[in-house]
Amino acid sequence: MHRFANPNRFLRLAAAIVPWSAAAAVLLFGVGLTYALVLSPPDYQQSETVRIMYVHVPAAWMAMGAYAFLALASAVAIVWRHPLADLAAKACAPIGAGFTAIALVTGALWGQPTWGTWWVWDARLTSVLILLFLYLGYMALWNAFDDQSRGARAAGILALVGVVNLPIIKFSVDWWNTLHQPASITRIGTPAIHPAMLTPLLLMAAAYVAFFVTLLLLRTRAEIAARRVRTLQIAHSRGPAAAAMHEPGYS
Amino acid sequence: MSGLVTILRRDLALASRRGSEASLALMFFVLGTVLFPLGIGPDPNMLARAGAGLLWVMALLASLLSIEKLFQADWEDGSLDLLVLSGLPLAGIVLAKTAAHWLVTSLPMAVASPLLALLLNVDAKGVAALSLALLLGTPTLSLIGAVGAALTVGARRGGVLLTLLVLPLYIPVLIFGAGAAESAVAAQGARAHLLVLAAFLLAALPLCPWAAGAALRQSVE
Amino acid sequence: MDSLASFLQMGGYAFYVWTSYAVTAAVLAGLLVATLRTLRAAERTAAILERDLPRRRRGRADGIGTGTPTGRD
Numbered sequence: 001m002h003r004f005a006n007p008n009r010f011l012r013l014a015a016a017i018v019p020w021s022a023a024a025a026v027l028l029f030g031v032g033l034t035y036a037l038v039l040s041p042p043d044y045q046q047s048e049t050v051r052i053m054y055v056h057v058p059a060a061w062m063a064m065g066a067y068a069f070l071a072l073a074s075a076v077a078i079v080w081r082h083p084l085a086d087l088a089a090k091a092c093a094p095i096g097a098g099f100t101a102i103a104l105v106t107g108a109l110w111g112q113p114t115w116g117t118w119w120v121w122d123a124r125l126t127s128v129l130i131l132l133f134l135y136l137g138y139m140a141l142w143n144a145f146d147d148q149s150r151g152a153r154a155a156g157i158l159a160l161v162g163v164v165n166l167p168i169i170k171f172s173v174d175w176w177n178t179l180h181q182p183a184s185i186t187r188i189g190t191p192a193i194h195p196a197m198l199t200p201l202l203l204m205a206a207a208y209v210a211f212f213v214t215l216l217l218l219r220t221r222a223e224i225a226a227r228r229v230r231t232l233q234i235a236h237s238r239g240p241a242a243a244a245m246h247e248p249g250y251s
Numbered sequence: 252m253s254g255l256v257t258i259l260r261r262d263l264a265l266a267s268r269r270g271s272e273a274s275l276a277l278m279f280f281v282l283g284t285v286l287f288p289l290g291i292g293p294d295p296n297m298l299a300r301a302g303a304g305l306l307w308v309m310a311l312l313a314s315l316l317s318i319e320k321l322f323q324a325d326w327e328d329g330s331l332d333l334l335v336l337s338g339l340p341l342a343g344i345v346l347a348k349t350a351a352h353w354l355v356t357s358l359p360m361a362v363a364s365p366l367l368a369l370l371l372n373v374d375a376k377g378v379a380a381l382s383l384a385l386l387l388g389t390p391t392l393s394l395i396g397a398v399g400a401a402l403t404v405g406a407r408r409g410g411v412l413l414t415l416l417v418l419p420l421y422i423p424v425l426i427f428g429a430g431a432a433e434s435a436v437a438a439q440g441a442r443a444h445l446l447v448l449a450a451f452l453l454a455a456l457p458l459c460p461w462a463a464g465a466a467l468r469q470s471v472e
Numbered sequence: 473m474d475s476l477a478s479f480l481q482m483g484g485y486a487f488y489v490w491t492s493y494a495v496t497a498a499v500l501a502g503l504l505v506a507t508l509r510t511l512r513a514a515e516r517t518a519a520i521l522e523r524d525l526p527r528r529r530r531g532r533a534d535g536i537g538t539g540t541p542t543g544r545d
Contacts, residue, residue, distance in 0.1 A: 037493075038479070048483035052492045059496070094506075098499045106492040113488050130419045137416045144406035153469040154402045158416060161398065161462060165420050172423035176430065211500060218507050225514035232521035 007224050010084055014217040021217070025210035032203035040200045049113050050197065056106035058205035059099045062212060063131060066096030070138070071163040074156035084220070086152040087227070089159065090142055091219030095212055097135035103128055123174035130169050134162040148230065254339045255347045262351030265324075276313040276356040277363065283309045284367050295372045302371030303381050303432030307425055310360050310385060311392060315421075317356045318396030319413050321348055322404045322467070331404070335471045341464030342457075349390075349397045349460070357389035373432065380435035380445070387448040388428040394452075394459035395420045401466035424451055 036054035043050035073089035076082050107125065108118045119125065138155050145151040266273055287305055288298055325331040334344055364385050368378045399417035403409040431444035482489040 042483060047485065049485045049488055051482070051489050055492055055496045095503060098503050102496050102499050105495050109488045109492045109495075113485050130422065133415060133419050137412070137419075140412050140415060141402065141406075144403065144408065144412055150469060150472070154406075154466060157462060157466050158402060161420070165423075168423050169419065172426045176426045215503060215507055218511055222507065222511035222514050225511065225518045228518045229514055229521060232518065232525070236521060236524065 007084060011221060011224065014221055018214055018217050021210050021214040025207055025214055028203055028207035028210055032200055032207045035200035035203055041194075041196055043194075043197075046114050049110060052106055052110040053197070054200045054204045056103060056110055057201060058208045059103040059106065060128060061205060062208045063096060063100040063103050063128065066092055066099060066212065067131060067134070067163070067166075070096060071159045074159035077152070078156045078160070084224070086156060087223040088216070088220050089156065090152070091216055091223050093135055093139050093142075095215050095219070097132060097139065099208070099212075100128060100132045100135060104132065121173070122177055123170050126173045127166060127170040131166065134158075134166070138162070148227075254337070255343045258334075258339075258344055258347040259351050262348050263354065266351065266355045273317075273355040273359070276317045277359045279316060280309050280313040280360045281363065281367065283312070284371070288371070299372045299374060302368060302373035303377055303436075304429040305371065306364055306367060306373075306381065307385070307388075307429040310357070310364070310389060311421055311425055313360060314357055314389060314392045315396060315414060315417060318352060318393060318400050318417075319403075319410050321352055321397055321400040323400075323409075326404045326470075331467070332471050335467060341467055342460035345397055345401065345460040345463040345467070346456075349393050352397075353390050353393040357385075357393060361385040361389060368432075374436040376438070377432040377436040380441035381432040383445060384428040384431035384441070384448060387445060387452060388424045391424050391448070391452045391455045392421060394455040395424075398459050398463045398466065401463035401470070404467070404470050424448065427451070 032054070036051055040051070040054075042048045070089045070092045073085045073092065077085035077089065104125075107128075111120070112118050138158055141155040141158055142151045145154070284306060287301075291297070291301075322331060325334065335341065361382055364382050365378050368381055373381065396413075396417055399413045399420075402416065403413045406412055427444045427447045431441040431448070434444060435441040480486060480490075
């Protein structure tokens, strides 16, 4: 892990990976969308609306996976003080928030024709909504301080607190639902997956993952560059002699 | 230990001298509760059904309003730096200040809740459970709020940010707290809910001051 | 043409299905565009600032240390 503490090494690795992951994303989206929209059959009960599942379910998976990555990177940043880990976490947040928003919107669009309601306060949907707020709060914390390193540490702590709380929230809302809804309520959830539907689902999920990897590497690169800009600006503002003193190579 | 008691005493003295913050939370709680029947209609059955949850949401918001200032004054005049450097355990400092906050803002609300519950026509069986739930749950709210306050001390638009950070974390406490009254009324007994609230409190007591202390430490670096 | 029409119709659920795919595409494309913009701007600025540094120190201003405890890199 510490081999990648050197940003140049990371940048070289990223430069090697990005073309491949980007190409993979394009390919997987192409094939996945073809299967999702054209080649796969409409559902017996849900007819064509089942196609929404192919963008909705992988998005929900990514939303949670991205948060797990964010929390892990934050933990690495706080515990091992790895200099790139908090940048990776910061880069991940908007992507995760985007997937969460997609999951929520497509979920509502799927729910209305299928189960007759745009939204329902069950444990899963409510937890995803809370997840969105966690992402937004995380991003807001980064931007709330003039001192970037303070924002980084605060956001990292929040990420870890959130990862503990999310299961608790899900469990609580689950309990709350059993309390408030008698058994006659239909269980809203993903239907049993027919094999012919598994292919587009997994293809789209793989496309999302390739997209996530590409974007994460690009965003981390941008964050590294932004950090470099800040340091250079400080160095410049203090004059050329002082600028020389502010670099790591100077003893 | 005596250092922490001193901090507790100091915060209590400061609060009593300033007076406005404690009464602000209580006033918000009472007046807000009174507004609801005026807003949604006085139908006793509807009020009885909604009453416990309503009181809980108002108590939660009132607690949130006041927790923002937990570290603000000390940060502004530099005493926070002194506290951090004092050598006293940071978690203990957070615990002492949070305890002071709870005593001043939430305890009066829990005491006032039976009266307000009667106003909302909450069933008598639920009133006791509700007050007990508030007593058990509001310390957890204060502790979680302290973590948020520590994270956002000195931040731009700290109050808004604090709300965004803390409200999701409040949800489990709210669910079980309001649920306690409802299940008491439904003659299922509030014991399970109260036990879960107690569990939340026992978990929050060591964890929240520790997280808040870590946040405070990096805020004064 | 009939199959294209029925494809677009999506069994009567056109609004729901196509809006879902449109929202997905919009969000993902938006993220991509925003990322590329930020990346280009940051790297351009860094290159300009670095070019203006004293010559012999060029190439060392990563701004990222090996993890100093205060994080003040």
